[in-house]
Amino acid sequence: xxxxxxxxxxxxxxxxxxxxxxxxxxxxxxxxxxxxxxxxxxxxxxxxxxxxxxxxxxxxxxxxxxxxxxxxxxxxxxxxxxxxxxxxxxxxxxxxxxxxxxxxxxxxxxxxxxxxxxxxxxxxxxxxxxxxxxxxxxxxxxxxxxxxxxxxxxxxxxxxxxxxxxxxxxxxxxxxxxxxxxxxxxxxxxxxxxxxxxxxxxxxxxxxxxxxxxxxxxxxxxxxxxxxxxxxxxxxxxxxxxxxxxxxxxxxxxxxxxxxxxxxxxxxxxxxxxxxxxxxxxxxxx
Numbered sequence: 001x002x003x004x005x006x007x008x009x010x011x012x013x014x015x016x017x018x019x020x021x022x023x024x025x026x027x028x029x030x031x032x033x034x035x036x037x038x039x040x041x042x043x044x045x046x047x048x049x050x051x052x053x054x055x056x057x058x059x060x061x062x063x064x065x066x067x068x069x070x071x072x073x074x075x076x077x078x079x080x081x082x083x084x085x086x087x088x089x090x091x092x093x094x095x096x097x098x099x100x101x102x103x104x105x106x107x108x109x110x111x112x113x114x115x116x117x118x119x120x121x122x123x124x125x126x127x128x129x130x131x132x133x134x135x136x137x138x139x140x141x142x143x144x145x146x147x148x149x150x151x152x153x154x155x156x157x158x159x160x161x162x163x164x165x166x167x168x169x170x171x172x173x174x175x176x177x178x179x180x181x182x183x184x185x186x187x188x189x190x191x192x193x194x195x196x197x198x199x200x201x202x203x204x205x206x207x208x209x210x211x212x213x214x215x216x217x218x219x220x221x222x223x224x225x226x227x228x229x230x231x232x233x234x235x236x237x238x239x240x241x242x243x244x245x246x247x248x249x250x251x252x253x254x255x256x257x258x259x260x261x262x263x264x265x266x267x268x269x270x271x272x273x274x275x276x277x278x279x280x281x282x283x284x285x286x
Contacts, residue, residue, distance in 0.1 A: 009041065029069050041170055066119050068117040080135050105156070135239070140165070183249070183251070184224030186222045187232060226253055234252055
């Protein structure tokens with residue numbers, strides 16, 4: 001049986017990928033941060049899933065989890081590593097607390113870096129293991145190639161993941177380990193119910209406040225109408241198993257014409273379109 005490590009499987013894309021991959025015959029080692037989430041995994045998936053309890057910023061805990069997986073594999077290679085765990089920090093860049101920016105980058109960029117270092121030997125960088133080299137799938141975002149206002153921290157982290165993945169893919173050729181990026185648009189998960197509770201009162205005296213309120217409603221609406229987590233799980237399965245995977249898979253819901261226009265529109269024209277939509281166009285001075 002092939003085995004894969006997926007980070008952040010308590011909800012969302014990670015949970016959807018776990019459902020799809022276990023149905024396809026994989027054993028999933030899934031990372032969660034809480035014992036309660038580990039118990040929920042066992043209750044839903046039984047022995048098809050082994051919970052790993054660690055935070056992607058805790059290097060020592062990640063190393064312990066890698067040792068646990070190595071012992072379970074008994075000398076065989078790991079078929080895949082899916083770096084999925086992450087958060088989305090929002091807010092105007094001029095007024096954002098610096099600790100929020102640091103938290104965003106630590107979890108979304110340093111986290112996958114630490115996890116990959118710990119598990120790469122099991123994917124085939126360790127020549128003593130038996131079996132074909134595995135693959136690394138890094139979950140980026142549509143925001144990793146095109147940034148929206150007020151999602152600057154998140155976009156910065158995903159742009160970083162795009163660059164990290166490209167360099168890593170070329171370095172891992174030495175071991176026969178491929179690296180694939182998946183860049184989804186909004187995904188339909190319970191996170192959008194929580195998004196309504198995001199406190200924007202710190203910006204109550206900001207000139208951005210009315211625009212933030214409008215953006216929040218628009219963003220939540222897009223998320224609730226997004227792709228299903230299981231659809232992303234199917235794409236992750238393809239990236240892990242197809243003989244010749246693409247280097248990057250985009251998974252963005254929407255009409256073809258809309259996606260084409262957005263992709264081909266010059267940056268300045270797109271700036272103006274977004275500004276008009278959100279009310280970012282400055283008022284004329286008298």
